[in-house]
Amino acid sequence: MKALIIGTGEYVTGLVHGSKSTSDKGVGIVALTLFDLRQRGLLDEILIAGANGLKFPLIRQHFDQLITQKYGLDSSFRSFPNNDSHDPEAWRKALTELSPGDSVIIFTPDDLHFEMAHESASRGLHVLVAKPIVKTLEEHDRLIKVAQDKQVTIATEVHKRWDPMYADARQRLREMGDASYFASYMSQPKSQLESFRAWAGTASDISYYLNTHHLDFHCWALEGRARPVRVTASASNGVAQSINLDTEDSITLMVDWINDSGTKATGIYTSAWIAPKAEVHSQQRFFALHHQGELRIDQAHRGYQLSTESDGPQSPNPLFFRYTPDSQGRFAGQSSYGYQSIADFITGKGEQLATIESTRATTAILEAGRLSLDTGKPIDLNL
Ligand SMILES: NC(=O)c1ccc[n+]([C@@H]2O[C@H](COP(=O)([O-])OP(=O)(O)OC[C@H]3O[C@@H](n4cnc5c(N)ncnc54)[C@H](O)[C@@H]3O)[C@@H](O)[C@H]2O)c1
Known part of the structure; x- marks a missing residue:
């Protein structure tokens, strides 16, 4: 092949x-x-x-x-x-x-x-x-x-669907009754504004770029259990504009969800690309509250800290991608979730595969978020 x-x-x-x-x-x-x-x-x-x-x-x-x-x-x-x-x-x-x-x-x-x-x-x-x-x-x-x-x-x-903790959390959330509240945050450092200068603010925005991750996770967790009905977006600006990029610094989407039982839930998804240089490249975390439980994950900090003369303090995440070789010098990243999500597509395996048929809600929310920012109004969804 x-x-x-x-x-x-x-x-x-x-x-x-x-x-x-x-x-x-x-x-x-x-x-x-x-x-x-x-x-x-x-x-x-x-x-x-x-x-x-x-x-x-x-x-x-x-x-x-x-x-x-x-x-x-x-x-x-x-x-x-x-x-x-x-x-x-x-x-x-x-x-x-x-x-x-x-x-x-x-x-x-x-x-x-x-x-x-x-x-x-x-x-x-x-x-x-x-x-x-x-x-x-x-x-x-x-x-x-x-x-x-x-x-x-x-x-x-x-x-993220291949991260063992996110995959575990998805299954646990489905055992915790109706959804009630979800809040995610994900960021990239300011330096990425320069990396993505060719398309930032014209071909895409920070919500399409980063909110997708936790939106996909949440839609996957609520698949067949709840549906999004309304999206209201808010944004901050100033830093990107100061370097002549006409784009938002952060975008927050507030989504009203209806559980199949008829009860209501709220999802808040925030992403930013003006974060300072820190111990991680990207902050990424969420909190979820359901009727029968709550859970939170800090995906950026896996209880693993190191510091080197060249790079200072860091909080590495080899669960995402392991670059350090094994003791024989061979590549050893096969169990990382960044690797597995591509490998499962190539081999045709993986029940986590985010197929086009199963991801309509994520696209609908992202599109409505952009529309809400551009019109200043909440956008109703009819999924
Ligand atoms: N950087 C990340 O961490 C990351 C992670 C996951 C997903 N992504 C996604 O990957 C996509 C690209 O992101 P990136 O970070 O690699 O961006 P990038 O700006 O570093 O690279 C984009 C690439 O697309 C190429 N390209 C543009 N027009 C093309 C054309 N007509 N034919 C062939 N190639 C063309 C450019 O030459 C460039 O190499 C985006 O959709 C982004 O959301 C990025």
Whole structure:
């Protein structure tokens, strides 16, 4: 089986604008995971498509240093465009190299997801798309249709579902009676505003970018038990504008939910990309109250602290992605949830897969949140 990755940014390669990322993903997640899956015999060939062919020599050098020399893993791939041209349509050429049943993994700015996913599925290919899968319910429903017509899987990459604590919490919440209150917070440091300057505020916003994670978790926890009926959004600004980015600093979505029993619940989802440099790259936590219990998770702090001369105090989370090799120097990240969410898509396993059919509510809430900000009014949902 072949797999094509579209996009050569931070999550795929660890490179941002041609420099090593300062985030917690030094050599990225997606390409490294696929190289390991190929080594394990679960994939035959890897293709990577970007918009700028000039980046590939640097990407190969970066992979050679941080993957092949470090773990002894083959990091070769076929690139599109395969010369030094700038070609934003190169992904279409790459698609022609695949056969029905092969896989496409899309990690490009949010406004490109729909077209790339639709074209891939139309060719009989299985598709995994970075969150948020698409930006509107209309696009979401068109993807459901093409997935059904072509009998392929379209899913969104929401790795929190593979975190052992989030997966456990989901099942426990479903045993705790009606939902009552949920509050999540997730942030990225200010430096990411520069990393994402190409699309921040134009192709997407911080709610689409980060609220998706906990929204997906909450919709998954309440699947078949409750439905969202109204979205009211609020935002803060000032920091992004001060560096000439016309986008919000933080966005909060307040969602009214109705449990199947008829009782009401509230969900509040906040995300920000102006956090200061701290002991973690990204703060991420939630609290949930149900009629028969409550729980909270601080996903950023796993009871593991270290400090080094070069980086100062840190709170690492190798449950997300383990870069430290095993005692023989081999890659040892196979049990990380960032790895498993991609591996389960490639192998066709995983009951947690966030399929296009099961994720309508998340897209509806994100779209309504944007509309609420733009109109200054609450938006009713009819799901
Ligand atoms: N960075 C993260 O931690 C992270 C985590 C999970 C999901 N994501 C999601 O991944 C997606 C991309 O994020 P990123 O952080 O990698 O962003 P990024 O800005 O670092 O990279 C985006 C990439 O898309 C490429 N691209 C743009 N137009 C293209 C085209 N026409 N053809 C092929 N490639 C094209 C760009 O060249 C760039 O390499 C977003 O949807 C984001 O929400 C990011």
